[in-house]
Amino acid sequence: MIELHTLFTPNGRKISIMLEETGLPYEVHKIDFSKDEQHSPEFLAISPNNKIPAIVDTDNGLSLMESGAILLYLAEKADMLAPKDELGRWKMMEWLMFQMASVGPMLGQVHTFRRYGKGENKEATERYDKEAQRIYGVMDKRLADNQYFLGDDYSIVDIAHFPWVGRWDWQEVDLHDFPNVLRWYLEVAARPAVKSGWNIPENDQPLPIPESK
Ligand SMILES: N[C@@H](CCC(=O)N[C@@H](CS)C(=O)NCC(=O)O)C(=O)O
Numbered sequence: 001m002i003e004l005h006t007l008f009t010p011n012g013r014k015i016s017i018m019l020e021e022t023g024l025p026y027e028v029h030k031i032d033f034s035k036d037e038q039h040s041p042e043f044l045a046i047s048p049n050n051k052i053p054a055i056v057d058t059d060n061g062l063s064l065m066e067s068g069a070i071l072l073y074l075a076e077k078a079d080m081l082a083p084k085d086e087l088g089r090w091k092m093m094e095w096l097m098f099q100m101a102s103v104g105p106m107l108g109q110v111h112t113f114r115r116y117g118k119g120e121n122k123e124a125t126e127r128y129d130k131e132a133q134r135i136y137g138v139m140d141k142r143l144a145d146n147q148y149f150l151g152d153d154y155s156i157v158d159i160a161h162f163p164w165v166g167r168w169d170w171q172e173v174d175l176h177d178f179p180n181v182l183r184w185y186l187e188v189a190a191r192p193a194v195k196s197g198w199n200i201p202e203n204d205q206p207l208p209i210p211e212s213k
Pocket residue numbers: 009010011012033038050051052053065066067068100104
């Protein structure tokens with residue numbers, strides 16, 4: 001059984017969506033940032049970087065932090081949502097690393113400066129808005145020739161990207177400017193596991209769906 005230590009944030013939602021997709025048995029442990037629970041000694045023992053998400057696999061005692069590592073582990077455990085051929089696995093690594101190193105950190109800065117900082121730091125807001133537009137452009141190009149990030153098959157790479165793109169409203173990005181991302185987003189958003197995973201732990205933030213133009 002998987003213990004999932006998480007909160008309803010983009011990185012947390014990657015793993016709740018993944019667990020909903022796989023059907024692996026799991027139990028949710030909410031880490032409440034308002035109570036500083038991410039810095040508790042119990043949580044640090046499984047997540048030394050004091051960030052969610054983290055898991056413990058009670059079948060073998062393994063604890064893991066870092067959403068990319070957790071997605072890879074769960075894909076292997078469930079034997080699904082990852083390519084099996086060698087070249088396909090390298091493309092998975094490439095686009096998963098892109099998500100972890102660029103999409104998450106840069107869009108996270110947009111949340112910090114544009115949403116939480118209300119755009120008061122103009123230089124930082126402009127810098128990360130520009131970077132967000134560039135990154136959405138990269139995703140749009142990839143999705144122009146591919147139904148999903150790895151081609152014909154939905155995978156952990158789509159799951160890694162989805163909750164970050166799912167905050168286009170906070171980022172004040174118009175998905176209509178990126179039609180291939182929009183097409184992909186609507187398709188992934190319609191998956192039952194994505195809808196249920198978005199809401200774990202229970203929260204009052206509905207999955208945003210752009211109005212059609
Ligand atoms: N690279 C990490 C980033 C995790 C991360 O930034 N988690 C945030 C929430 S999305 C967090 O736990 N923040 C709490 C804090 O910084 O105190 C991953 O992908 O798992």
